[in-house]
Every structure is written in C-alpha cells, then in structure tokens.
Amino acid sequence: MISKQPHVVIVTARCRVTRQLFGLRFEEVQAGRWVADWAFVLNETVSRREGYDRTTITGQFGLDAAYPGCPYCGATSLVKCGCGKVSCWDQQDRTVTCPWCGDRGEIRGTIESLDAGGDR
Numbered sequence: 001m002i003s004k005q006p007h008v009v010i011v012t013a014r015c016r017v018t019r020q021l022f023g024l025r026f027e028e029v030q031a032g033r034w035v036a037d038w039a040f041v042l043n044e045t046v047s048r049r050e051g052y053d054r055t056t057i058t059g060q061f062g063l064d065a066a067y068p069g070c071p072y073c074g075a076t077s078l079v080k081c082g083c084g085k086v087s088c089w090d091q092q093d094r095t096v097t098c099p100w101c102g103d104r105g106e107i108r109g110t111i112e113s114l115d116a117g118g119d120r
C-alpha cells in the first residue's frame with residue numbers, strides 16, 4: 001500500500017481591517033481542487049524567511065467547512081487582488097481596497113491561481 005502524502009501549501013494573506021499578515025493552509029483534496037481549512041497569525045519576518053510565495057498553485061479554490069475565518073477580524077471569505085495577493089473578505093462589500101497595494105476594485109470572478117509555499 002502506498003499512502004499518498006497530503007499536498008499542503010501555505011498562502012500568505014493580509015487582513016483588510018488590520019493590514020496584518022496571516023497564513024492560509026490549503027490542502028489539495030482532489031487533483032486541482034484546493035481547500036483552505038486553517039488560518040493563522042503570521043509574523044512578517046517569519047513569512048519572508050520561510051518563503052511562503054515561492055510557487056504558484058492553480059485550479060479551483062474553496063473554503064472548508066472548518067475554515068475558522070481571518071484570525072484578526074473573523075471575515076469568513078477571501079479575495080485576490082489584481083496584484084496577485086490575497087486578503088480576507090467579509091462577503092459584504094462588493095468594492096474592496098487591497099491591503100497589499102492599496103488598489104480599489106470590484107469583487108468578481110473566482111480565484112484561479114495563488115502564490116504558495118511549502119508547509120513545514
């Protein structure tokens with residue numbers, strides 16, 4: 001029997017309310033289907049050292065029922081800006097300001113790729 005190791009990556013996100021970093025744990029539950037099941041407070045220095053943005057994952061992205069929400073403001077969803085970075089989203093505002101680049105944009109479409117790093 002070969003037991004397949006779960007394919008897990010960490011994506012760095014930023015809270016729209018506090019602008020602080022957090023990590024998202026994504027697991028590939030099926031080929032090309034990624035589900036976020038955990039979010040945790042991330043230190044800026046650690047994030048840089050661990051290289052959480054070395055690879056790009058593609059496919060479909062979703063949230064697990066167990067996803068706890070943003071560790072700072074509790075927002076239960078995510079949004080990706082045109083700059084490629086992810087932030088938390090409360091599913092209320094249709095127009096959001098990206099905490100990474102400051103751009104304002106409308107929420108539309110789905111996430112198709114994310115920059116990620118390995119889990120350790």
Ligand SMILES: [Zn+2]
Pocket residue numbers: 014015016017018070071072073074075088089
């Ligand atoms: Zn937040």
Ligand SMILES: [Zn+2]
Pocket residue numbers: 081082083084085098099100101102103
């Ligand atoms: Zn942005």
